Amino acid sequence: MTQKSKSRSTKKPTNQRKAKTSRRWLSLFIKLSIVAVVLLAGVLVYLDAVVQEKFSGKRWTVPAKVYARPLELFAGQKLNKQDFLTELSALGYRNESSASSSGSVAVNGNTVDLHTRGFQFYEGAEPAQALRVRFSGNSIASLAQSNGRALAVARLEPLLVGGLYPAHQEDRILIRLDQTPDLLAQALIAVEDRDFYTHHGVSPKSIVRALWVNTSSGSLLQGGSTLTQQLVKNFFLTNERTLTRKATEALMSVLLELHYSKQDILEAYLNEVFLGQDGQRAVHGFGLASQYFFSQPLSELKLHQVALLVGMVKGPSYYNPRRQPERALERRNLVIDLLAEQGTVDEEHAAQAKQRPLGITKRGSLANSTYPAFMDLVKRQLREDYRDQDLTEEGLSIFTSFDPILQRKAEDMLEQTYKQLAGRKGIDEVEAAMVVSNPESGEVLALLGSRLPRYAGFNRALDAVRPIGSLVKPAVYLAALEQPSQYTLTHYIEDASFSVKSRSGKVWTPQNYDRKEHGTVFLYQGLAQSYNLSTAKLGLEMGVPHVLKTVRKLGVERDWPAYPSMLLGAGGLTPIEVADMYQTIANGGFNTPLRAIRSVLNAQGEPLGRYPYTIEQRFDAGAIYLTQEAMRRVMTEGTGRSVYNRVPSSVVLAGKTGTSNDLRDSWFAGFGQDLLAVVWMGRDDNGKTPLTGASGALQVWANFMQQAAPSSLNMTPPSNVIMVWVDAYSGLGSAEDCPGAVQMPYIRGSEPLPGESCNTPIALPEPVESVKSWIRGWLN
């Protein structure tokens, strides 16, 4: 009762309270709405700032691109037609019946017509032009413009051989909309966002369409995202699939459309879109995708190629043409059909395009290879002058001396030599490294850091410090030949056993490889036959510190202790250090620091940096000439003889074998006029190998030189060197018409006195007819 009365008594106030409550609710609602509006406005302001900030600033960071040397074309250039065509193919030139547009080539016997693309180099712009190159033998016979006028020199675009990106980096080649084929935008819009030019960032029409398709089929077949939304998603947002993200995406899309033109958005899309994964590198944008899949600039792509790339947008890994060629082909043809349906291309054109193969470059071909060892060298040289961030973000162009054709030959010949060596015990554990350079320019042309050329780990060419064995000997002989009053090539040296005691009381007793003594030999023979006893004796005569000074003058920057064993190569060097050392001998005594980079352009194509050719004369030309002569004899009569099983004997080469103690390292270093190569073979654990310098490294070297065809070493004597007839047996002066007379070079003033006459009896064993038979006699 009381309760009732109570309730009754509260009836009126209840109504009042109700009104009050609703007012309170309304007030709360308004407050909340205000908060919501404020929040939404805040979000909008924030998103707007984000959109504009990122879109108007630097949109992408672009890793530096590393280019091979451009192939120079001029009459007389040493280049065979096959290598030329290989390079053109790697550059994505299309074989056509006539070379009418840029990036096309027509071959007709020895005549190759091509239309180059032009390129911005450090020295200036190379124009795109139509050329006719005529080959004869292994060189270019003539170069002309397509109108028949002779042309002095032209060069191709350089091959892109790599980029400098940190791990998990996006890579792209930025393009402008006006550089893309019209077909690309048309196809992209047709496939991904038909209403692109009419919507305002989001397209309710396509959302409804997508909803309809998805609900009626029961699965997520179609996305309703516009190109703008896709761009926003990739550009600003993460990949999560939540409503909040969807809403943010829609808002940002509208904001983006508000501020930027359709052209801007389309261009950004073309550069942003993800189109494939290459190891740790993500391939973004159509510019790079075109290079990555076809090795061609985007502007050259034809319908079937454009359709493939556009089709891949939907699922770059699902439609990966390298992994899923059938799927990719089906998708490509679907895109072509769609374009034909819409009338963008005519039926005939479409039918033809559908008949074309995918046309993507093969993995492992010249166009699609990695060169980890050389790229490592480039990176190291660049890091001395540029910050990592500049290299990975500023879109620099790095021009190197890398020669992809020589690299390919080095790789192939290393592999072939391993096949030839198969069966030797433990050969599988033997690693290898190789440095190829041009001694006249000091440029590194090719580099192998492992027996597996694609291996990107330990770079033995740059980092494996191994005893160089007999490779040090040319320094010993050069040190001697620098003193012509005391030493000549025909100076007698003793090859006999001896021991020396060091100050610490250790006794050093060198031995020859064949454990024999060879008695009195000519100085040059000590080097040619790689005799340890005579070499060590010669070195000790001059003093170890003196020889080590010569080693340093050759370019080796190491402080080896002056132990006698250093005379026989106990000191360790990396293959590239050996190349530097031998380069000084190959280049007339002028030292050139080895370079891999020529120049650097910034993203705008403006010169940024250059690595100039620098030289320093370290030795007298005459002493170097005599050393080269002794090293030439290594190849004709000494430990390097077997090279001429592969290389024509007319090619003059100079070199030196090297074998460290217990066959732990097999080395060969040698050169012609325009090519120097150093090969090392050995085990990473420094174990014994089944190889000497001659049976291992030299075989790789010889196989490589056979393919690379170096020019003969130019043996024109310098002005202080004269050629003198001497008796091959005694080394005494002789005359041209005397039996057994041979010509030897001497530094003027150090030559032997002319012999009295041929018949002068010489108090030595029976006369010989030729140098060779004499040597044989001497050895026995």
Added chain:
Amino acid sequence: MSKHAVILIALAALLTGCSGAQHRSIPVVDSGGPLTPGAMRDSRARQSGAQQQVQQTQAAAREQVATSDVQVYAVPSAPIGGIETYSPSATTEVPAIPVASMPIGNQARLTADEQLSGPVLALLTTAKQQQTGGDFNGAASSLERAQRIAPREPQVLYRLAEVRLAQGNPGQAEQLAQRGLSYSNGQPALQAGLWELIARARAQQGNTAGAEEAQRRARVNL
């Protein structure tokens, strides 16, 4: 209520004010330019730059968007129009009569060997133009290109030495001239020129005696 309305209006005004300003000023950032440490990628620098230029008009901002598009670089392999570094009619074609590009005045002394033609001549001509235009790096680069084509051509080394000297590197100039000498047997005029260049390089390095010696040898060779 009216209190709320006032707050609402005030807030709205504030917001539209802010967003209005934002709308009209796309942050203007110099995104191209030289590699200066950090500046390009430093977002704080970018923001402060944006704040400073908040007053820019929409038109100016659009313009900036257009210029910032310059950072959309050319496809490397695509043809790039631009400065031609040599004129085809003058240099790239093989001249009917080989033109000597000898540095030394008396060209009548040149033997056939000293006359250049073909690619080397074309590149030396290009280099000369670059040098004349004050582009020493470009000239040196073109000469190195010539040197790769004809590594034992002493005239290329002479010209390279000359450019190095002009670049203020007399040490390298002397070395390159020495290398040139090693390839110029039987070319007395060129030898004299190289010695003369060595004399200048030595003088610049303060080696007066060496310069005189080189000068003397230059005369002997002539």
